[in-house]
Amino acid sequence: MTDSAAASAAPAAPTETSGTGFATLPTGAIPATPDGALAELQSFRSANSAALFDPSHKDHATASARHRALADAAFADAPTEGAASSNAPVDAAPSDPFAAAMADVPADANGYTIEPPHGLEVDPAFVGEMQGLALEMGLPAHVWKLASSEYMRMQSRGAFPSEDEISRMGEQSEAILRNAWGPEYDARLKAANSIIAALPAEKQAMVKQLLRVSGLGNDARMVMQFAQIADHRAQRAKR
16 A cells, blocks of 8 residues: 555566466365465465466466455455444444444554464554554554454564565555456555545654555555545545
C-alpha cells in the first residue's frame, strides 16, 4: 500500500522463481493448522508465481485452485464480505455480518489485544504505541489481529523479509489485486491508502515504515482489508 510494488503506477511482471511447475511442491492434503497452511502458501506463491499469475500458463487453473485452498486454511479467522468477526457486536444487524465486522472497533486502545507466539518477548511501549495508532485509524478488531499476528510471527522467526522478498510480494499482490478489482484497481488502492493518509504526517511515516519493513504493505490481504474499511466508511457516510 505504501512505497511498494503493489502501489506502483506501472505493474511489474511476476518473477518466475522455479520454472518447475508443481514438481517440488505438495498437491495433496491441506495442512491442518493455519500456521502450517501459511508456511505452505508462502512457499507455493514463491515457487509457482508464473503459473499463478499468467492465465495462459498450462498449470494456471490447478495453481489457482491450490492457492485458494491454502489461503482459506491459512486465513480462516480473517473475515471478508459475508463473514463476521468473532468479536462482532451482539446487537449488530445479523443480516449484514460484513458491516458488523467492519464496525467492530474497540472503544479504547487496550481493546486491541495481542497473542504473542510462545517464547516471544514483546516491548510493552511499542505495543502501546501500535495500539494507539490502530485506534486512531479506527481499525476493526480483525484487521488488527491480522496485522499484529503477522508482525509478531516475523519477529518470532528472527527476521523480516528481504528487499527482494518484499519486491516479489508486491508483484504477486498487485497481480492478485488487479485480477480481483479489474478497472477499479487504482480507485480501490487509493481508498486503501486513504486510511493511512488521514493520520498526521509523523504517524503516517511511522505506519508506512512498519508496513514496508514487514512486507505487510505488499500483502494483498492487508490492502484488501484497508480498502474494505474505506468502502464501509463511505457507505456509512451516505446514510
